Amino acid sequence: xxxxxxxxxVDDHAVVREGYRRLLEGTPDIxxxxxxxxxxxxxxxxxxxxxxxxxxxxxxxxxxxxxxxRRILTREPTARILMFSMHEDVVFSxxxxxxxxxxxxxxxxxxxxxxxxxxxxxxxxLFISHxxxxxxxxxxxxxxxxxxxGLSPREFEVFRLLVAGHAIGEIAKILSLSYKTVAxxxxxxxxxxxxxxxxxxxxxAMTHGLLSPDHPAAExxxxxx
Numbered sequence: 001x002x003x004x005x006x007x008x009x010v011d012d013h014a015v016v017r018e019g020y021r022r023l024l025e026g027t028p029d030i031x032x033x034x035x036x037x038x039x040x041x042x043x044x045x046x047x048x049x050x051x052x053x054x055x056x057x058x059x060x061x062x063x064x065x066x067x068x069x070r071r072i073l074t075r076e077p078t079a080r081i082l083m084f085s086m087h088e089d090v091v092f093s094x095x096x097x098x099x100x101x102x103x104x105x106x107x108x109x110x111x112x113x114x115x116x117x118x119x120x121x122x123x124x125x126l127f128i129s130h131x132x133x134x135x136x137x138x139x140x141x142x143x144x145x146x147x148x149x150g151l152s153p154r155e156f157e158v159f160r161l162l163v164a165g166h167a168i169g170e171i172a173k174i175l176s177l178s179y180k181t182v183a184x185x186x187x188x189x190x191x192x193x194x195x196x197x198x199x200x201x202x203x204x205a206m207t208h209g210l211l212s213p214d215h216p217a218a219e220x221x222x223x224x225x
Contacts (some may be wrong), residue, residue, distance in 0.1 A: 004031040005122040010042040010047060010065070011035075012178035020055070023111050030118060039063035046079070053122050054113070058085040058092055062174050066092075066099050067157045073100045082121045084114065093128065095156055103127035104200040129216050147204070150192050154187045160199065163205040 007024055009032050011017045017035050024030045034049045035040040039060045046054060054072065058065035069081050082103040083096040093104040102121045105114055109129045118128040151159060154175075161171045172182045195201055 003052060004029055005118060006031055006032065006033045006051045007047070007118060008042065008045055008051035008054045008056075009035045010037075010054065010060070010068070012037050012057065012060050016057075020114065023114065024055075024118065027115055030115070039065070039068040042068050043071050047075070052080065053118050054079065054081045055118060056081060056083055058083050058096065064157060064160055066095050066153065067175070069096065069099045069101050070153060079123070080121050082117055082127070084117075094149065095153065097128075099153060105129045147193055151189060155185050155189050155192070158182060159189050159201070159205075162186065162189070162201055173225075 007030055009017055009024070011020070014037070017037075020066050021032045021035065024032055026029065033051055035043040036045050039072040042054070042056060042060075042065075045051075054069075056065045056068065060068070063071075065083060065085075069083070072079050072081065077100075079100075081101045082105065083093075083101045084107060085092055086107045102124075103117050103126060105117050105127070106129055115128055117129070118194055120127045148159070152214050157175065158171055161174060166174065168182045168186060169179055171177075172179045175182070189201070190196060191202055193201070195204060
């Protein structure tokens, strides 16, 4: 264990965690020291186990992966966090990197890509899977600006929770903020995105691939709700 890279694995699906744990521990130089199913556990287990690398899904129940990363890095600025996600929209990868994550891998990547990413991030290097590197490059071209990039990290987290169907009071509890603060963030989000109601916020999320078509919120909008 002393010569192995210690990994904290964070995903809310037990089957996914099992698959990635077997993949990582199938290598001679990586050991999964803890598994977390949500953001609160992820932060607590990071404090308890001091892993070399945190491999964390962005979309988690409660506080999302980007907010967890922010909290971890506030506590330990040298923490090495590798995000992995089903989301291939560049807004997620750019947000993760802006927060301080050292890597981003999509779940569509080949298994060996995650292993390589863990090793490189553990060595202090930056890793972005090839598909996301291309998307990030395209995002830099004129005419490809994404309005979601204009949201602050906190506004993006509130946006994500609004899209997930949480009310302002629920978001306040999840993020440990006052109701007024969250309401102010919601107002700023609507101003920046030029939308006037929650349905338009959901449509914006659908447009940029942040919400799957089979999500209840998406179905409600599609049905004119």
